Amino acid sequence: MDAFFASVEIRDDPSLRGKPVLVGGVGRRGVVAAASYEARRYGCRSAQPMAVALRLCPHAVVLPGRHEAYAEASDRVFEIFDRFSPLVEGLSIDEAFLDMTGTERLLGPPRQAAEALRAAVRQETGGLTCSIGISAVKFLSKIASGRNKPDGLTEVPPGRELEFLAPLAIDELWGVGPKSAERLRAHGIETIGDLRRLGADVLQQWFGQHGLHLHELADARDSREVVPWRSRKSISHEDTYGQDVVGIPALRRKLLSQATRVADRLVAKGLLARCVQLKIRDIGFHTETRQRTLAQPTDRAREIYAAACELLEAVEIDGRAFRLTGVGASELVPQAGPGAQLELPLAQEQPARDAGRLQGVLTAVRRRFGHQALYPAEAGAAEREGSAGGYSDSRGDE
Amino acid sequence: MELEIDQARLLSALALAQTVADKRSTMPVLANVLLRATSDGHLVCAATDMLIGLTESIPATVKSTGSVTVGVKHLHGVVRTLPPGPVRLRGLDNHWVQLVAGRSEFKLMGMPESDFPELPEAGKGKKALPFVEVPGHVLADLITKTQFSVSTDEARVNLNGVLFECDGQIATMVSTDGHRLTRYTARFPGPQLDKGIIIPRKGMLEIRRLLDRVQGDVGLAIGEHLFLRADELSMSVKLTNVVFPPYRAVIPTSHQRRVTVPREELLGALRRAEVMAPEKTATVRVSLSKGKLELTADNPDLGVAHQELSIDYDGTALVAGFNARYLIEILEVIDGTECALEFQGELDPCVIKPVDGPDLLGVVMPMRI
Numbered sequence: 001m002d003a004f005f006a007s008v009e010i011r012d013d014p015s016l017r018g019k020p021v022l023v024g025g026v027g028r029r030g031v032v033a034a035a036s037y038e039a040r041r042y043g044c045r046s047a048q049p050m051a052v053a054l055r056l057c058p059h060a061v062v063l064p065g066r067h068e069a070y071a072e073a074s075d076r077v078f079e080i081f082d083r084f085s086p087l088v089e090g091l092s093i094d095e096a097f098l099d100m101t102g103t104e105r106l107l108g109p110p111r112q113a114a115e116a117l118r119a120a121v122r123q124e125t126g127g128l129t130c131s132i133g134i135s136a137v138k139f140l141s142k143i144a145s146g147r148n149k150p151d152g153l154t155e156v157p158p159g160r161e162l163e164f165l166a167p168l169a170i171d172e173l174w175g176v177g178p179k180s181a182e183r184l185r186a187h188g189i190e191t192i193g194d195l196r197r198l199g200a201d202v203l204q205q206w207f208g209q210h211g212l213h214l215h216e217l218a219d220a221r222d223s224r225e226v227v228p229w230r231s232r233k234s235i236s237h238e239d240t241y242g243q244d245v246v247g248i249p250a251l252r253r254k255l256l257s258q259a260t261r262v263a264d265r266l267v268a269k270g271l272l273a274r275c276v277q278l279k280i281r282d283i284g285f286h287t288e289t290r291q292r293t294l295a296q297p298t299d300r301a302r303e304i305y306a307a308a309c310e311l312l313e314a315v316e317i318d319g320r321a322f323r324l325t326g327v328g329a330s331e332l333v334p335q336a337g338p339g340a341q342l343e344l345p346l347a348q349e350q351p352a353r354d355a356g357r358l359q360g361v362l363t364a365v366r367r368r369f370g371h372q373a374l375y376p377a378e379a380g381a382a383e384r385e386g387s388a389g390g391y392s393d394s395r396g397d398e
Numbered sequence: 399m400e401l402e403i404d405q406a407r408l409l410s411a412l413a414l415a416q417t418v419a420d421k422r423s424t425m426p427v428l429a430n431v432l433l434r435a436t437s438d439g440h441l442v443c444a445a446t447d448m449l450i451g452l453t454e455s456i457p458a459t460v461k462s463t464g465s466v467t468v469g470v471k472h473l474h475g476v477v478r479t480l481p482p483g484p485v486r487l488r489g490l491d492n493h494w495v496q497l498v499a500g501r502s503e504f505k506l507m508g509m510p511e512s513d514f515p516e517l518p519e520a521g522k523g524k525k526a527l528p529f530v531e532v533p534g535h536v537l538a539d540l541i542t543k544t545q546f547s548v549s550t551d552e553a554r555v556n557l558n559g560v561l562f563e564c565d566g567q568i569a570t571m572v573s574t575d576g577h578r579l580t581r582y583t584a585r586f587p588g589p590q591l592d593k594g595i596i597i598p599r600k601g602m603l604e605i606r607r608l609l610d611r612v613q614g615d616v617g618l619a620i621g622e623h624l625f626l627r628a629d630e631l632s633m634s635v636k637l638t639n640v641v642f643p644p645y646r647a648v649i650p651t652s653h654q655r656r657v658t659v660p661r662e663e664l665l666g667a668l669r670r671a672e673v674m675a676p677e678k679t680a681t682v683r684v685s686l687s688k689g690k691l692e693l694t695a696d697n698p699d700l701g702v703a704h705q706e707l708s709i710d711y712d713g714t715a716l717v718a719g720f721n722a723r724y725l726i727e728i729l730e731v732i733d734g735t736e737c738a739l740e741f742q743g744e745l746d747p748c749v750i751k752p753v754d755g756p757d758l759l760g761v762v763m764p765m766r767i
Contacts, residue, residue, distance in 0.1 A: 342763040346643040
């Protein structure tokens with residue numbers, strides 16, 4: 001999807017059309033979660049500090065973001081994807097691989113199917129646009145989809161893969177992060193074509209097994225199949241605060257509020273989390289992340305909060321002020337749907353079942369009336385202060 | 399240290415020691431076996447992973463006493479492949495060990511006994527724990543029939559062992575992984591315990607291995623450790639200090655549907671169903687209707703298996719999903735030709751037990767289908 005969060009905002013408020021829109025944290029330390037194409041013209045992009053973005057584009061409209069709206073739009077888009085292929089592999093809230101093998105009789109050649117898909121998305125989502133890449137090689141489709149944004153269609157015909165890849169910068173390749181890119185550039189390797197010419201042996205020497213994989217990709221070989229999978233790998237909620245947070249009680253209030261939101265999203269998605277993460281960043285930008293595996297998967301705010309507090313105990317708090325906290329839940333498993341193994345009601349866990357029902361009710365209330373409708377008293381201060389930051393919603397990558 | 403010992407005797411001691419020794423520990427000495435030649439003509443072999451301690455004393459011709467520790471993996475590997483016959487062990491300088499058999503000679507690097515942790519003892523004098531002589535085969539049976547449903551999930555520490563209760567006449571072992579539970583009660587003139595103890599999973603397996611080696615009664619003492627003494631073997635297992643969940647509450651006391659099934663026939667059908675069932679969940683659909691029990695394994699990637707067993711049943715129909723493995727594992731340890739399956743609803747636990755047999759019982763939670 002193109003500038004997904006921003007596009008949803010513009011769709012829902014036509015007065016924003018044509019204006020530079022930034023979605024993200026509105027406070028001093030906020031981060032851009034999405035920038036409309038108008039804003040991108042000024043150099044704004046996602047993951048940029050909001051302050052920087054606003055320096056580049058002072059007249060941009062800044063919106064705090066409405067996660068529910070994006071999730072709903074995402075659900076609709078994925079429903080459309082499901083009509084076009086039985087094999088849809090969600091990559092994030094707004095990206096997916098569709099394996100079109102065997103759909104030709106029904107949908108025509110890939111290009112025609114892609115056009116139909118684009119039309120369907122635009123029509124059924126009230127005007128959201130997407131960009132599509134077509135290729136016989138999985139990761140190439142992803143690269144191709146980014147070549148003609150927004151509202152674009154790029155096809156890499158079979159046999160032309162190497163030609164397409166060769167001139168691209170190395171960091172377009174999956175698995176080449178900033179560090180590897182730097183290392184490669186130091187050796188004069190600038191393009192994917194250079195990387196391929198370097199040969200598998202040299203790459204293996206430099207990067208080990210990973211080097212072989214990189215060479216395969218540069219050679220347009222990607223044996224990975226499209227795996228139907230849309231479940232997220234994690235759900236997290238983090239806030240960057242306008243005011244420094246100091247001391248355990250204040251930190252705990254933030255965590256409680258964040259654990260509550262994570263729990264709400266777990267419940268809404270029918271997922272349970274097995275693992276809880278704590279992320280905390282002090283004003284010196286030292287970031288610590290810690291995680292803990294729970295005895296049993298949960299979607300309850302209280303349990304997530306308790307785990308987060310336990311993790312907090314391991315963090316050196318004295319004499320430090322914090323600018324960011326985050327609570328995440330990962331190792332997600334579907335809540336008892338088909339195929340779910342039921343647990344023995346070991347008696348000590350009986351009260352927990354009631355807590356489960358309670359969590360469902362709390363979530364339902366908040367879904368209907370908003371986050372501030374009902375929250376734990378201890379989180380009150382954090383809720384009233386509001387959170388200055390945006391949230392980050394990290395979803396499964398591979 | 400210098401001694402001569404029979405290859406087969408040494409091998410059997412090392413075989414036990416090498417399963418106990420911890421080859422991945424941060425303490426390298428735990429990967430070693432302690433060898434100590436005593437003045438009364440024995441070679442003492444000891445190994446530990448700090449949780450389990452094992453000592454075996456085997457007759458040897460001791461020329462000079464002394465001790466050393468050496469990596470058990472390689473010593474065992476060498477001795478295992480030696481031909482039968484006498485083996486000579488000799489301590490060299492710097493804790494090296496020389497092993498000579500026929501015209502083969504090995505020199506292995508070792509560490510001093512002083513590096514080796516002291517193994518727990520049942521105590522001496524007044525503080526000594528009382529040993530009770532118990533039938534080894536019954537203890538082995540208790541373990542065999544319950545160990546398969548011990549949780550291997552390290553996050554559930556209170557389920558990582560088996561609960562052992564004993565009133566001096568009768569012993570009960572209970573294990574659960576949260577999805578199923580197994581309880582086995584047998585006549586066992588064991589120690590009288592005020593409350594149940596939890597024997598950790600690895601301890602159970604090692605006790606079972608030790609019991610395979612001995613016949614007749616073994617001495618059992620329970621304190622902070624569980625001690626086992628048999629012939630020249632002794633073992634200690636550190637008991638886990640966790641609270642086992644109140645398991646009695648999850649064993650259903652009533653049922654709405656009950657069927658009896660020939661055990662072998664059901665087991666065979668389940669094993670075939672498991673082959674076809676989805677690998678990850680092993681889900682099989684169990685259907686009860688008038689006169690028959692049906693087993694269906696439906697695997698979207700593979701195909702379908704449908705099997706029917708004739709049973710004497712006239713109650714209301716039921717369709718429930720189960721992990722085939724859970725059913726198979728409890729049925730495998732039931733001795734007896736007929737077993738009973740008791741159901742409530744499709745989301746309630748199923749109870750499996752022998753019709754005429756020992757007091758063995760499995761509770762298996764269904765799956766949603």
